[in-house]
Amino acid sequence: MDVSKKIMIVVFSMFALFTVLLIVASHSILLASFSDLEARDTIKNTGKIEQAIASETLSIDRTARDWAWWDDTYEFVNTVSPQYIDSNLDEGTLYSLDLNVMLFVNKDGNTIHKLSADLINKTDVPVPEGILEGINNGALVAHNDTDYIHGVILLDNGPMLVVCRPILKGIGKGPYDGTLILGKYIDSPYISSLEKRTNTSLKLCTLNEEMPPDFQEKFDEAAKTKGSVFKILGEERVAGYFALRNTTGEPVALMRADYPRELYAQGKNILNYIYVFLLISGIAIGTATKFSLDRLLVSRLITIDSFLGKVKRDKDTSKRLEMEGNDEIYRLSKGINEMLSSIRLAEQELKAREYEKKFILDSLEEIVVLRDPDFKVRWANRAALKNQSLLTGEYREPASNSIQATDKENKVSQKLQTLSWSSQEFTTPEGKTWLLRSKPLCDETGNPIAVLETGVEITERKKYEIQLFRAKQEAEIANHTKSEFLANMSHELRTPLNSIIGFSDLLYEKVYGELNSRQLKAVSNISGSGKHLLNLINEILDLSKVEARSLELHYSRFWLAEIFAEVRDMLFPLATSKGIKIELELEKDLPRIYGDKDRITQVLTNLMSNAVKFSNENGCVKVKASQDGNFINVAVSDEGIGIAAEDHDKLFKPFSQIDSSSSKKYQGTGLGLALVKEIVQLHGGTVWFESEVGKGSIFGFSLPLYGRNG
Incomplete structure (x- = not known):
């Protein structure tokens, strides 16, 4: 594969990788941003619905304060005047106030008047049992001048938003003399009105009914937070949840607001446009980069390659490469020219060094011989020529000279194998000992091309080695004899020491009579030193047994x-x-x-x-x-x-x-x-x-x- 194709593969691979990284980064960052924006927008819109219900609570509370702080109401709970009922509590009162329940409770907790209506069918209905139960257990009754009760209670007909205010004489001054209870169902008409006002699909689930899975999943999370929580329902819908709480602050219902995922869909469309743009940009920039590199780099490299091929073919180091410019490739061509000049000088110096090498090798006392694969002498220094018995190969072992092979190449290979990295000693007829080493020389492919033989005279060293070996044997025999002697002397050495230690211990224990302090100290020193010496002897004897191989x-x-x-x-x-x-x-x-x-x-x-x-x-x-x-x-x-x-x-x-x-x-x-x-x-x-x-x-x-x- 030529350089141009390699550059094309590298350039397009780099731009492809860069484009993929940009796409992945864009997808991760932008899509996450759109998801966060979608979540914040959903929670914000859901919060508006929660605020609408809170506003409804405030509206009912304002009505409750107006009625509860009215002096006529204060007198009514004490006198139960029919005139107050005829003037203010007729059949249309609840319809005009848009309320389902209105109850007057005196200070003793007794309901003195109650109104309950079905606003959808325009009919009077009994007061829900849950309201009456709350009055009886005191949960919906004010207990002081400032007691303010509000929240959602679960009834058989559905959840109801309830506000309770203490009935006071004068505008919020007191004294407290009863409780006014107002309530409004959070029913289908009310939820429909919220949907129209917020342009949202709403659904309400209470604790006394079976909740869908998404409500069960988000109920605990919504109960722990004061605001809204967020959940993705699918590719097209997203929802916000918030809890409705009772008069004690406990969550009793969960409302869900559904929204279309318009922001997320817009974000995905924008990402698709970005992907297409990055892909087209990567292809265009990669193509432009490839053509630029071909023009500025590849064509000039081809010129250099052709020139070097011509120099190699003609074996002419006098040629020079001409290249224009002032960049790295120009400096490379200049370096090639300088290299050719250096090679030409090296060829001239090589001949001089060959002469120097021959002179140095001839001056050595060591033998240096170069043989061809057939073990014929190709070159030998002066020291080798003086020892013809070494030069003729008489020192070789019979195995290497008696190789039987019908094929010449087989014979050479086997001989080289027997001499590979080998060394042997040889004694000449003159009585001199030589250490001869043989090493095959191979070409780049591993085929043997020659054998290098070197030799050094070791006559004196051989004599010294023999003397050293004999001395070593004598030392080992003496050491072994010593170890055996010490191992056999264990009883003779330990017996007197045991006697010394035993009698000193008896003296220290005053078996033979009383001793003064100085005598006790001396006897103690004798016993301690004896035990220490016994330990040393035991260690020496054990080590001697090991060396004498008698330790069992x-x-x-x-x-x-x-x-x-x-x-x-x-x-x-x-x-x-x-x-x-x-x-x-x-x-x-x-x-x-x-x-x-x-x-x-x-x-x-x-x-x-x-x-x-x-x-x-x-x-x-x-x-x-x-x-x-x-x-x-x-x-x-x-x-x-x-x-x-x-x-x-x-x-x-x-x-x-x-x-x-x-x-x-x-x-x-x-x-x-x-x-x-x-x-x-x-x-x-x-x-x-x-x-x-x-x-x-x-x-x-x-x-x-x-x-x-x-």
């Missing part, structure tokens, strides 16, 4: 948790003296392991005692155990001084400590970790550690569950 493991099945608790209790006094806590974190349901219980106890004791010894005061030592397949992993961590990276190699080596200053502060022989490593490895496990200066250390080991052989 006594296998049994046991629980690790028992060992952890035993070692923790043993180290508790030492840890408590430094204020150090020892925490055990054992994985649940750890199985029993198969190993030498005493030796595993020795490993854990060494690690935990080291952790306590090297921890700072009031620190914490954590011991963790977990199962990983057929292995148990144990880690002991501390918050102590840590170990520098350059000292990590000293760990687990016998008789090795970090530094002299540490050894003075923290006493020890350096045998503990070496024994830990040997014992764990005898079980078929591994040891590991992590440490950093000032951040503590973590020592761990892994043991197989079922012994060394699993």
